[in-house]
Amino acid sequence: xxSQRLARRYAKALIQLGTENKNLDSLEKDFxxxxxxxxxxxxxxxxxxxxxxxxxxxxxxxTSIFENNVSETVIKYLQGIVVNKREEYIYDIIKEFFLxxxxxxxxxxxxxxxxxxxxxxQKQKLQSLLEKLTKKTIQPSYNVDTTLKGGFVLRIxxxxxxxxxxxxxxxxxxxxxxxxxxLVTNM
Numbered sequence: 495x496x497s498q499r500l501a502r503r504y505a506k507a508l509i510q511l512g513t514e515n516k517n518l519d520s521l522e523k524d525f526x527x528x529x530x531x532x533x534x535x536x537x538x539x540x541x542x543x544x545x546x547x548x549x550x551x552x553x554x555x556x557t558s559i560f561e562n563n564v565s566e567t568v569i570k571y572l573q574g575i576v577v578n579k580r581e582e583y584i585y586d587i588i589k590e591f592f593l594x595x596x597x598x599x600x601x602x603x604x605x606x607x608x609x610x611x612x613x614x615x616q617k618q619k620l621q622s623l624l625e626k627l628t629k630k631t632i633q634p635s636y637n638v639d640t641t642l643k644g645g646f647v648l649r650i651x652x653x654x655x656x657x658x659x660x661x662x663x664x665x666x667x668x669x670x671x672x673x674x675x676x677l678v679t680n681m
Contacts, residue, residue, distance in 0.1 A: 498590070501583055505590035508571065509598065517567070522595060524564035525588050528572070531559065532585040542581045552576050596633075604634045605649040609642040609658065624650075 508525075512518035532538055538559075542552065553576045557569055575581055596603065604624060606612070612620070617636065624632045628650075639647070644659035 497583060497586060500580065501586035501590040502594070504575065504580065504583070504587040505594050508587070508591050509594050511567070511571075515567070517565075518595070520565060521568065522592075524568040525591055527563050528560060528568065529585070529588045529592070532588070539585060542584055549576050549579070549581075552581055556581075600630045602628055602630045602632055602650060604632050606634050606636045607639040607642065607647040607649075607658075608636060609638070609640060609644050609646070611638055612636060612646075624648075 508521065509518070512521040532542075541547065541555070553573045556572050556576065560572065561569060572584065575584055575587065580587075602624075606620070617634065621632050621634055624634075642658035642660050643663070645657040645662075647658055647661075648655040
């Protein structure tokens with residue numbers, strides 16, 4: 495919980511920096527590069543979390559990794575995180591940055607698990623419905639989960655809506671198990 499607050503604080507500062515300098519779009523592109531590097535490289539995350547490696551070495555290596563791919567602002571920001579002894583939170587800070595940016599732009603990411611592939615028409619209809627209900631822009635990601643048997647499951651933030659046949663069968667099973675049936679005796 496404390497790490498999330500810390501990540502949010504650093505991410506807010508980054509959003510503020512981008513807004514003041516009118517380069518939020520460029521920061522977003524650069525931080526996607528950094529985020530992907532951290533997400534795809536366990537070694538990079540382990541390196542940043544290693545307390546034995548000196549901060550100056552961490553600054554130098556992070557600089558050499560990203561200097562040809564991102565702006566000087568992003569390099570200095572990453573170096574500042576290391577100087578402040580927060581390098582183990584870089585990944586979380588960047589994730590929080592994207593969440594805050596989406597929040598500011600009125601964008602909601604929605605995970606949709608379906609029993610079969612949705613057609614483009616079904617996807618568009620669901621997206622329109624969700625945008626009408628939330629009054630925000632929806633960015634859905636679709637995954638097929640054949641264990642659902644039918645229907646779909648939506649995850650919007652921390653809220654999950656489960657309309658799957660699998661879930662309905664589980665509810666029905668639990669009702670049957672909780673219901674006391676009268677004993678019928680033959681005389």
